[in-house]
Amino acid sequence: MATVEEASRVDPVHQFAINPIVSLGDIGGVDLAFTNSSLFMLLVVGLISAFLILATQGRGLVPGRMQSLAEMSYEFVAGMLRESAGTEGMRFFPMVFSLFMFVLFANLLGLIPYFFTVTSHIIVTFSLALFVILTVVVYGFYRNGAHFLHLFVPQGVPGYLLPLVVLIEVISFLSRPISLSVRLFANMLAGHITLKVFAGFVVSLSAFGVLGVGGAVLPFLMAVALTALEFLVAFLQAYVFAILTCMYLNDALHPSH
Amino acid sequence: MTDEKRRVDGPVGPGSSDSDLARRLDRLSQSLRAERADRTEAARPARSSGSDYAVAFRLASEFVAGVLVGAALGWGLDMLAGTGPWGMIVFLMLGFAAGVLNVLRSAGRIKTGPGSPGAGSGGEPQG
Numbered sequence: 001m002a003t004v005e006e007a008s009r010v011d012p013v014h015q016f017a018i019n020p021i022v023s024l025g026d027i028g029g030v031d032l033a034f035t036n037s038s039l040f041m042l043l044v045v046g047l048i049s050a051f052l053i054l055a056t057q058g059r060g061l062v063p064g065r066m067q068s069l070a071e072m073s074y075e076f077v078a079g080m081l082r083e084s085a086g087t088e089g090m091r092f093f094p095m096v097f098s099l100f101m102f103v104l105f106a107n108l109l110g111l112i113p114y115f116f117t118v119t120s121h122i123i124v125t126f127s128l129a130l131f132v133i134l135t136v137v138v139y140g141f142y143r144n145g146a147h148f149l150h151l152f153v154p155q156g157v158p159g160y161l162l163p164l165v166v167l168i169e170v171i172s173f174l175s176r177p178i179s180l181s182v183r184l185f186a187n188m189l190a191g192h193i194t195l196k197v198f199a200g201f202v203v204s205l206s207a208f209g210v211l212g213v214g215g216a217v218l219p220f221l222m223a224v225a226l227t228a229l230e231f232l233v234a235f236l237q238a239y240v241f242a243i244l245t246c247m248y249l250n251d252a253l254h255p256s257h
Numbered sequence: 258m259t260d261e262k263r264r265v266d267g268p269v270g271p272g273s274s275d276s277d278l279a280r281r282l283d284r285l286s287q288s289l290r291a292e293r294a295d296r297t298e299a300a301r302p303a304r305s306s307g308s309d310y311a312v313a314f315r316l317a318s319e320f321v322a323g324v325l326v327g328a329a330l331g332w333g334l335d336m337l338a339g340t341g342p343w344g345m346i347v348f349l350m351l352g353f354a355a356g357v358l359n360v361l362r363s364a365g366r367i368k369t370g371p372g373s374p375g376a377g378s379g380g381e382p383q384g
Contacts, residue, residue, distance in 0.1 A: 164351075167351055168351055168354045168355045168358060169355075169358075171323060171326055171327050171330065171348075171351055171352050171354075171355035172323060172355040172358050172359055172362075174326045174330070175319070175322035175323045175325070175326040175327075175352075175355060175356070175359060176322075178322040178325060178326055179318045179319050179321070179322035179323075179359070182318050182321070182322060183314065183315060183318040186314075186318070187314065233311070236311045237311075240311065240315065
């Protein structure tokens with residue numbers, strides 16, 4: 001373990017390695033283990049729960065700082081959902097709020113040095129996206145029946161073009177979970193790699209004496225700027241994930257107009 | 258600030274009853290709603306300029322996802338039906354079209370089909 005640590009000190013992708021913490025043994029041919037990824041997922045959920053429970057404990061009419069923060073996150077997600085899916089969409093509020101908070105906290109937690117970024121693994125983001133799309137499909141059929149299929153048939157298309165257009169619409173629909181998951185995953189992965197590469201430059205350059213230390217200022221400034229950018233990206237990607245979820249849910253609620 | 262508040266809310270004394278409080282709360286939520294409507298109108302144009310990078314990334318990923326899904330579907334069809342390279346060729350092109358459609362839709366250039374009509378009031382997500 002120690003030798004691996006030594007060798008990978010400047011390896012920018014080592015931060016994404018999944019290490020088992022407690023092995024649960026071989027179950028059904030799959031080597032199940034409680035990994036660092038699981039640990040950080042639990043940490044994220046625990047932090048969100050603690051934040052919301054503690055912040056709303058006072059139940060003040062005039063909110064304090066923390067309560068105000070909790071209320072702001074509620075208002076933000078509720079406004080987003082109401083705006084893009086209408087008041088009917090509010091029945092999905094718990095789902096959208098949980099998704100938004102999970103992604104946001106996972107992104108932000110990953111910015112702390114030595115912390116694992118849960119959302120930098122595509123399997124995590126893809127499961128989230130698949131969950132969203134399956135909800136849309138299941139609820140769409142449950143609510144609208146076969147009428148949900150009107151989603152794939154745009155109005156005013158000439159008959160001879162219809163098969164082609166429907167096929168394209170179906171592919172477009174199927175590409176949603178892919179783009180939803182790849183966007184979040186790629187942003188987090190790329191951001192963390194860039195950050196690590198520039199931070200690595202600082203270490204490598206400062207080994208070359210005075211001139212190196214002088215030169216190391218440049219990548220250091222870059223790393224500082226990138227950290228700020230990463231905070232923006234962390235929030236923005238959580239927002240994008242949540243608002244796209246809202247828009248897809250809107251399709252389930254109103255498949256055609 | 259406090260003067261203004263007192264003028265609007267009326268005198269706050271120990272004798273203010275529950276109904277009085279409810280009335281004042283009602284008034285507060287009304288004015289908050291009006292304030293919020295103003296604010297969201299004002300905030301919208303400012304938000305769009307801040308995240309061009311995210312918009313670019315969003316469009317790119319929409320396009321790539323369309324092509325990838327098209328290619329995967331065609332490949333799967335070929336595997337199942339044994340139709341040579343034709344399934345993949347055709348579906349790759351369809352996937353390309355779907356990718357372009359995705360991009361146009363998320364850029365707000367197309368107002369038909371899934372995603373757009375109900376979301377018209379909310380505008381396109383920026384980023």
